[in-house]
Amino acid sequence: MVSTDEILNASILIVDDQDANVQLLEQMLRETGYQCITSTTDPHAVCALHRKNRYDLILLDLQMPGMDGFQVMEGLKENAADDYIPVLVITAQPDHKLRALQAGAKDFISKPFDLVEARTRIHNMLEVRLLYKKLENYSKVLEQTVQERTAELRESEARYRSLTELAxxxxxxxxxxxxxxxxxxxxxxxxxxxxxxxxxxxxxxxxxxxxxxxxxxxxxxxxxxxxxxxxxxxxxxxxxxxxxxxxxxxxxxxxxxxxxxxxxxxxxxxxxxxxxxxxxxxxxxxx
CATH class of the missing domain: 3.30.450.20 (PAS domain)
Structure with a gap:
């Protein structure tokens, strides 16, 4: 399970070349209760920012000059630390939705924004992302535990053999x-x-x-x-x-x-x- 506090404290990056869109999304998120919000109007900076901060969600506009959202997603996949790219695309083009999903996006928000729909999609995607991270962490802890128990068993067997040989x-x-x-x-x-x-x-x-x-x-x-x-x-x-x-x-x-x-x-x-x-x-x- 993921608590409401965990979702509201998830890290979010907004990527849009239009300041007005960035401000609108930031206002919506803060009014909803989200605490960790970062934004940029420079698509070239996204990969470096994500490598450093490992965002739980990236709200990514597809139509940007110089480097569009599809190119950003390709860069994120090349630099991904895991198989999950937490991208929710923002687009006004209906024909871009399927292409975005095929490119690796997990969901989309249509322009102009329907605030209720946007809040719901953001909440749902963050919940899935945080569950994925918990599962990943659990798998790592389980693997570490197995390695530790195996080492303890081998040490115990070695002590037993040693004591048997001595005794x-x-x-x-x-x-x-x-x-x-x-x-x-x-x-x-x-x-x-x-x-x-x-x-x-x-x-x-x-x-x-x-x-x-x-x-x-x-x-x-x-x-x-x-x-x-x-x-x-x-x-x-x-x-x-x-x-x-x-x-x-x-x-x-x-x-x-x-x-x-x-x-x-x-x-x-x-x-x-x-x-x-x-x-x-x-x-x-x-x-």
């Missing part, structure tokens, strides 16, 4: 059939899957040493589509050393709540951390 030794994703689609780090070995196969088949050699109770709990949690956070997963290697891993994961769903897979991260707990945790637990039991 975990591996990252994994599975589809709804529990086939691995993304894998980084030793997760396949961790879950007892043959590296390179990605087909969900367990490898008995890799099963050795894993805590069976922990593995069963983790697999049951995944099968139930439940998230898990900082789950401790451990195994004893062939040389008797112990490894512990902290894993977290969550199921993935579409907006319609259809299960589409699983994703998770994990990190190997260092020997120092294991010894510290065991010492802490021992100290607690002693107390």
């Amino acid at each position: 975990s030794d591996w990252y994994w994703e599975q589809d709804e059939n529990m086939n691995f689609t993304k894998v980084s780090g030793p997760v396949l070995e961790m879950l007892g899957i043959r590296v390179g196969a990605l087909d969900g088949e367990a490898d008995s050699d890799q099963d050795a040493g894993w805590n069976a109770e922990e593995r069963a709990f983790l697999q049951a949690t995944i099968a139930a589509r439940q998230p898990f956070l900082d789950f401790i997963y451990s195994r004893v290697n062939a040389d008797g050393t112990q490894q512990q891993f902290r894993v977290s994961g969550e199921p993935m769903f579409t907006q319609s709540c259809r299960f589409i897979g699983y994703r998770g991260i994990g990190v190997e707990i260092t020997t120092e951390n294991i010894e510290h945790n065991n010492a802490t637990a021992s100290d607690v039991h002693t107390r």
